[in-house]
Every structure is written in C-alpha cells, then in structure tokens.
Amino acid sequence: MNYVKIKDMEYKRVNKEQVIASMEEQIKRVENATCPRDILSAREDYNKDSEYVGTMVRLASTRLNLNSRDEFYTKEMDYYNQTLPEIQMYDIKFTKAFLESPYLEEAKKELNPLVITMMELSLKCADERVLAEMQRENALVTKYSKFVSELTYEFRGERLTLGALRKYMQDSDRETRKEAYEALGKSLSENSQFLDTIFDDMVKVRNEMAVKLGYESYVQLGYNLMQRTSYDKEKVKIFRENVKRDLVPAITRLKREIAKKLNIENMKLYDDNTYSENDPTPILDAEGILEAGKEMYHEMSPETKRFIDTMFETDAFDVMPREGKWTGGYMTFFPLYKQPFIFANFNGTTADIDVITHEAGHAFAYFVGAEDMTPELSLGGMETAETHSMSMEFFAWKYMDKFFGDRADDYKYKHLFSALSFIPYGVIVDYFQEIVYENPNMTPAERNQVWKKLEAEYRPWMDSDGIEYLEKGTRWQYQNHIFQSPFYYIDYCLAQTVAFEFLLLSLKDYDTALRTYIDHAKRTGNYKFTDLTKMAGLKSPFEDGALTEIATEIEALLKSLEK
Numbered sequence: 001m002n003y004v005k006i007k008d009m010e011y012k013r014v015n016k017e018q019v020i021a022s023m024e025e026q027i028k029r030v031e032n033a034t035c036p037r038d039i040l041s042a043r044e045d046y047n048k049d050s051e052y053v054g055t056m057v058r059l060a061s062t063r064l065n066l067n068s069r070d071e072f073y074t075k076e077m078d079y080y081n082q083t084l085p086e087i088q089m090y091d092i093k094f095t096k097a098f099l100e101s102p103y104l105e106e107a108k109k110e111l112n113p114l115v116i117t118m119m120e121l122s123l124k125c126a127d128e129r130v131l132a133e134m135q136r137e138n139a140l141v142t143k144y145s146k147f148v149s150e151l152t153y154e155f156r157g158e159r160l161t162l163g164a165l166r167k168y169m170q171d172s173d174r175e176t177r178k179e180a181y182e183a184l185g186k187s188l189s190e191n192s193q194f195l196d197t198i199f200d201d202m203v204k205v206r207n208e209m210a211v212k213l214g215y216e217s218y219v220q221l222g223y224n225l226m227q228r229t230s231y232d233k234e235k236v237k238i239f240r241e242n243v244k245r246d247l248v249p250a251i252t253r254l255k256r257e258i259a260k261k262l263n264i265e266n267m268k269l270y271d272d273n274t275y276s277e278n279d280p281t282p283i284l285d286a287e288g289i290l291e292a293g294k295e296m297y298h299e300m301s302p303e304t305k306r307f308i309d310t311m312f313e314t315d316a317f318d319v320m321p322r323e324g325k326w327t328g329g330y331m332t333f334f335p336l337y338k339q340p341f342i343f344a345n346f347n348g349t350t351a352d353i354d355v356i357t358h359e360a361g362h363a364f365a366y367f368v369g370a371e372d373m374t375p376e377l378s379l380g381g382m383e384t385a386e387t388h389s390m391s392m393e394f395f396a397w398k399y400m401d402k403f404f405g406d407r408a409d410d411y412k413y414k415h416l417f418s419a420l421s422f423i424p425y426g427v428i429v430d431y432f433q434e435i436v437y438e439n440p441n442m443t444p445a446e447r448n449q450v451w452k453k454l455e456a457e458y459r460p461w462m463d464s465d466g467i468e469y470l471e472k473g474t475r476w477q478y479q480n481h482i483f484q485s486p487f488y489y490i491d492y493c494l495a496q497t498v499a500f501e502f503l504l505l506s507l508k509d510y511d512t513a514l515r516t517y518i519d520h521a522k523r524t525g526n527y528k529f530t531d532l533t534k535m536a537g538l539k540s541p542f543e544d545g546a547l548t549e550i551a552t553e554i555e556a557l558l559k560s561l562e563k
Contacts, residue, residue, distance in 0.1 A: 005314050006341050009334060011059045013076060014052070016083050022049050023090040030097040036106035039098060046094055047375040051335040053087060058332050065326035065343060066318060068149035077142050085134035088126050095119045112526055117229055118376045125224050130209040137205050144198050144483050149326040151191065155183040162478065163321040163345030169270065170349050172278045177270040178467070185469035188477055192469070195477045196444040202483060207440040218437040222487040227381050230529040235542050236430065236490055243427050243493070246547040248458060250555050251421050255461035267462040269470060272421070275414045280407040282353060286319060286346045289403065293356035296399040303518055307367045308360075314339060316363070319355060321345035328480050329355055331362035331389075338370040350411060353403050354393060361392025369524035380525025382488055384532060386495030388521050390419070394503035395514055413561040419500070420554050423493045424458040429479055430490035431458075437486070448473030497541040498533055500550050507557075 026049070029042035057080050064073035098104070099119055108116060126134065152159040155168060156179075168180035188195065203218075210218040219233060258275060259267045284292055290312075297308035311317065316339065329344040340363035344355040365379055365388035379385045393415065400408035428451070435450050436442060442450075452473035455463070464471045481488050505513035520536045530540045539546045 001338065003310055003314050003339055004337055006316050006339070009055075009059060009337060011056060011063070013079065014056045014083065014087075016086065019049055019053060019087060020090055023087070023094060027090070027094050027097050030094065030101055033101060033103055036103040036110070039101050039103050040107050040110060043098065050091075051375065053084075055334045055336040057084065058334055062332055062341065062343065065145070065149070067324050068146050068326065069324045074146070078139075081138035081142055082135050084138065085126075085131050088134070089128050089131060092123060092126055092128075095122055099123075112374055112377065114229070114526065114528065115374060115376050118227060121224055121227060121229070124213070125221065127213060129212045133205050133209040133212070137202065137209070140198060140202050140205065141484050144202075145326060147191075147194065147198075148480065150324060151187060151327075152323070153183045153187045155180060159323075161321050161323065161325070161345065162327040163325075163347055166351065167347040167349050170273050170279065170351075172274070172276075174264070174271065174274075177274070178268070181270040181467050181470065184478065185467055185474075188474060189469035192444075192474070192477075199447075199477075199483060200444070203436060203440050206486065207437065217440070218486070219434055222433075222437065226487050226491070229381070230383075230531075231542060233434070239490075239494070239541060240427050240431060242547045243423055244458065246551045247420070248424055248460070250551045251424065252461045254417065254555065254558065255421070259461075269462055269464040269467060269475065272459075272462050273418065275417055276410065279350070279414060280404050280410040281349060282403050283405045284403060286352070289346070289352055289356055290317060290319070292399075292402040293360065296356075296396060296402060297360070299399065300395070301514060301518065303368055304364060307364050310367065311340070311342070311360075311363065316341045317344075318342070319344040319346045319352075321347065329359060331359045331366075333363075333366045335375075338366075340366045350414060353396075353400075353411070354415075357393040357396040358389045361389035364388070364392060365521040365524070368518065368522050372522070372526075373524045374526055377525035380527075380532070381529055382491035383494040384525060384529050386491050387498045387529075387532075390492075390495050390499035391502040391517055393419075394499060395506060395510075395517060397503075397506075398510060409561050413558060416503075416554065416561065417558055419496055420558075421459075423496055426489050426493040426496075428454045428458050429476070429482060430487065430493070432476060433482060433486055433489075445472075447476075451476050494529075494541045497546060497550055498538055500554060501538045504553055504557075 023046060026042040026046040029045075030039045033039045033042070060073050060076040060080065064070055064077055068074075099116070101107070148162070152161060153165045154160075155165055162184075165180055165184060168176055169184070171177050171180070206218045206221075210216075210221040213221060215221045223233065255267060259265075259271070262271075262274065262277060264271055282289055294308050294312060297304040319342070325345065326343070327345065331340055331342050333340045342355065342359045342363055344352075344359060346352045346355070362385060365385065366373075369379065373379070379388070397412055397415075400411050404411045431454055432447075432451055436447055450473075455473070455475070464473075464475060476482055479489075502513060502517055505516070516536055520532060523532060523535065527535065530542070533540050541547070
C-alpha cells in the first residue's frame with residue numbers, strides 16, 4: 001500500500017451540498033432497489049462518502065489541535081460544528097431506508113450482524129428534532145478545547161502548558177509536587193467561572209437532546225452514543241461494586257505502605273503518583289525515546305516492525321509540547337488513507353514512554369486491522385480499543401531497559417501500581433458523570449461535593465485538603481474527557497482489567513501471549529467486546545471473581561518488583 005506523510009495529506013473543506021446530494025442518491029437507490037445487491041451496493045458507496053467526510057474533519061481537528069491559534073482551521077471547525085449535524089441527519093435517513101427495505105433479510109446474509117445492531121442503535125441517538133442541540137454541543141466542545149489548549153500555569157516564574165506542568169506534578173520532591181498542584185489550582189480558580197459555565201451549558205444541552213429523543217436522562221443516550229452492545233448501566237454498577245470490594249482495599253493497603261516508606265503521614269493528591277523516594281525517569285530525550293521505540297517494535301514481531309516503520313516513514317508523531325498546542329494526547333486515524341497519527345506532549349516523565357506504548361497500541365490495532373475493518377464497526381467500542389492500547393503497554397515491559405536502563409524494574413513497579421490504582425479513579429469519573437447527568441440542574445458547588453464524596457469512597461488513601469481550589473472537589477475540571485467525551489472513561493477501567501490478563505499471560509509465555517494479542521487486534525470491532533475477550537481466552541471484567549483474582553495476582557507481582 002502507498003502511504004502518505006501526514007503533513008502531505010490533502011485537506012479540502014467538505015462541500016455540504018455535494019455530499020448531501022451524493023447521500024440522497026444512495027438513499028434513493030435503497031428505496032428503489034430491486035434486489036438485495038442494490039441496497040448493499042448503495043451502503044458501500046454511502047460508507048465511502050462517510051469516510052471522506054470523516055477524514056477531512058479529522059484532518060481539520062488534528063491540525064487545529066496542533067496549533068489552536070491557526071485561524072484557517074479554527075474557521076474550518078466552526079464550519080463543521082454547524083455542518084456535521086446536518087450531514088448526520090442523512091445518516092438517519094439512509095439507515096431508516098436500509099432497515100425498512102424489503103430486501104433487508106436477504107442482505108443480512110452478507111453482513112456482520114453487528115452492523116445491523118449498530119444501525120439500530122444509531123437511530124436512537126440522533127434526529128432532526130435535536131439538530132440545533134447537536135450543533136450547540138459541537139460548538140461548546142470546540143470552544144472548550146481551544147480554551148484548554150491556550151491555558152497556561154504560572155510556575156516558578158514561567159508560564160507552562162499543563163503538559164509541561166505535569167512533569168513537576170510527578171517530581172520526586174514532595175514540595176515541588178505540592179507547588180505544581182498549587183499552580184494548577186490557582187489557574188483553575190482564576191478560570192473557574194468559564195469552566196463551571198461551559199460544563200453547565202454542556203450538561204444542559206445534552207440533557208435537552210436526551211429529553212427530546214424520549215430518554216429519562218442523558219445517561220442512556222450517552223451509552224448509546226458510545227455504541228455499547230455488551231453491557232449496560234446495571235452491569236457497570238456491578239463492576240463499580242466489585243472495584244470497591246476487591247480493588248480499593250488492596251490499593252489502600254499498598255498506598256499506605258508506600259506512605260510509611262516515604263515518611264508521609266497523610267497522603268495528598270500530589271502524592272498519589274509517587275511510588276518511591278526517587279521515581280524512575282527516562283534516560284533518553286524525546287528523539288531517543290522515539291528511536292528506542294522503533295528498535296523495540298522491530299524486535300517484538302514482524303507485524304510491529306512493519307507498523308513502526310510506516311509510522312516513521314509518514315512522520316506520524318507530534319510529541320513536543322508548545323504554546324497553542326492542545327494539552328492532551330491521543331491517536332487518530334484517517335480512514336481514506338488507512339493511516340494512524342499520534343499526538344502527544346512529552347514532558348520528561350514516565351508518561352512519555354506510555355505514549356510510545358499506549359498510543360502506539362491504538363495505532364497498531366488500526367494498522368493491522370485496516371484492510372478487514374467494517375466501516376460501521378471500526379475497532380469496536382472504546383473498551384475494545386483501549387484493550388489494544390493498555391495491553392501493548394505491558395507487552396513493552398520486555399524492552400524497558402532501553403528506556404530506563406538499570407531502573408527498568410522500578411518503571412514496571414510504578415507502571416503496574418499506577419495502572420491498578422487508576423481503576424478506582426476511572427470509576428469515579430464515570431460515576432460522577434452518571435450522577436451529574438441524572439441531576440442536570442445541580443449547581444457547580446453541588447457537583448464538587450459529589451466529586452469529593454466519590455473520592456472519599458473510592459480513593460480513601462488520599463485527599464486534596466490544603467490545596468487551594470482543588471480541595472473544594474474540583475479535580476474533575478482538568479479531566480478533558482468529562483467535557484469532551486461523556487461516558488468514555490469507564491472503557492479505560494474495563495480495558496485495564498483485560499490488559500492485566502494479557503500481562504499475566506505474557507509473564508508465563510510471552511510469544512504465545514503476543515500472538516494471541518495480535519490476533520485479538522486483527523479481529524477489530526467485528527465482534528462484541530465480551531465475545532472478543534472470550535475468543536482470546538480471557539475473562540470478561542463482568543464475570544464473578546475476575547477482579548478478585550486480578551487484585552491477588554497484581555498485588556503479588558508488585559511485591560516481587562518492589563525493592
């Protein structure tokens with residue numbers, strides 16, 4: 001396949017009239033079909049239109065994330081905030097026509113059943129009645145993204161982006177960490193009115209959409225928008241209860257042992273990511289990390305070698321922080337080119353290595369699955385996609401000496417402990433959103449109290465007391481997903497439990513576990529999440545005892561890595 005450098009990908013604004021005309025043509029082809037092949041052919045052409053639109057929008061969004069001050073792409077995203085919901089209305093019309101076709105039953109024989117499931121789900125998520133609300137939501141998300149991209153934090157006489165500040169938030173020196181968190185709290189406090197107001201607007205508009213579409217609240221609409229087919233709100237509730245019962249006591253015990261070892265009487269928010277007196281940091285600079293990553297994937301397998309070579313040939317990394325660049329990190333995929341791209345903000349901490357493993361895990365899954373990927377299904381739900389990334393983090397353990405030298409085991413200890421203690425935090429993020437969207441008229445102060453209560457329940461080993469502003473329960477305000485991607489976060493938690501299983505398998509038989517993982521990635525989203533885990537010989541996170549075993553085995557593994 002001929003690949004293109006990311007910077008050379010041609011961008012052209014989607015012509016709304018032309019795309020809609022093409023989509024209307026495919027709808028008429030379905031309505032006037034004389035055989036099953038007619039509606040299947042129309043679907044193929046409709047998907048081509050969707051891939052084109054998706055590629056152009058992702059190019060515009062990514063380039064704006066790279067430079068939020070770019071006036072051209074700012075205007076392009078303003079255009080799409082209005083235009084995309086209008087185009088999505090034709091998705092509804094096409095889906096309705098397809099599902100109502102007299103040839104549907106015959107056509108089903110040539111389709112993955114999940115395609116029909118996703119079509120049916122999509123009809124529950126959008127309608128012309130909520131077009132204005134969809135446009136308002138898009139505009140709010142873009143406004144928020146632009147704001148956080150440009151927000152800086154004053155620390156020791158410098159103005160830093162959040163990505164750069166995080167280095168000090170994880171420093172081995174406790175006073176430095178505290179000072180960094182105070183700088184974070186100060187900037188958030190100065191911008192609290194904006195953050196509270198825009199989130200309130202988001203909650204209100206999302207609730208309006210849900211009510212107009214016949215939902216009791218945005219919660220179920222949010223689940224449907226996340227394309228969840230393997231579990232529902234009740235299963236997530238069970239998972240939360242299992243986390244509280246099986247993981248929280250074990251993590252609390254381990255955290256208190258660390259606090260004692262570090263002579264910390266009361267563990268604070270700024271201590272939560274500290275695991276030793278001198279946490280490991282990469283021995284390489286940014287360029288060295290990328291080169292070591294290339295070497296690692298060359299050694300790992302033939303598939304990962306082809307993947308990483310393609311990523312370098314296409315300049316598919318942008319990892320250095322700078323003013324005006326969005327603060328987060330992610331992998332995106334351009335459907336027309338079948339190519340991934342990794343966006344990050346290196347800061348000299350272990351998080352830099354997570355980029356070359358986690359985000360590369362996403363990119364690798366797209367790379368190996370691109371040819372066989374069903375457009376409507378892609379990589380599947382985000383819990384499936386996050387399994388790809390989080391598992392790759394653990395398959396990279398074998399090569400950590402490249403990045404940390406003789407402190408590779410120290411990194412593994414920190415990485416594993418962080419992954420385990422992340423799950424309760426992820427549960428808090430998800431639970432917080434559920435409560436907020438079930439009570440859309442909450443005040444900002446009431447939302448903060450919800451967060452504080454959940455923190456005490458799921459992370460009893462630490463608190464935010466003494467950190468100005470953050471002690472009010474505002475930790476959630478610098479979690480981008482809460483604003484931009486409602487109900488995404490629980491997917492990380494579910495994926496993490498599956499990734500732990502891949503880790504434990506890899507420690508027993510690395511080559512077999514890696515082959516199982518690659519086969520798992522190649523299946524993309526063509527199966528449900530729970531079916532994919534079963535096909536890989538793994539337990540579903542919803543099975544009884546799944547977290548009990550993980551808590552026991554991961555705690556034992558941590559003990560073996562501890563020095």
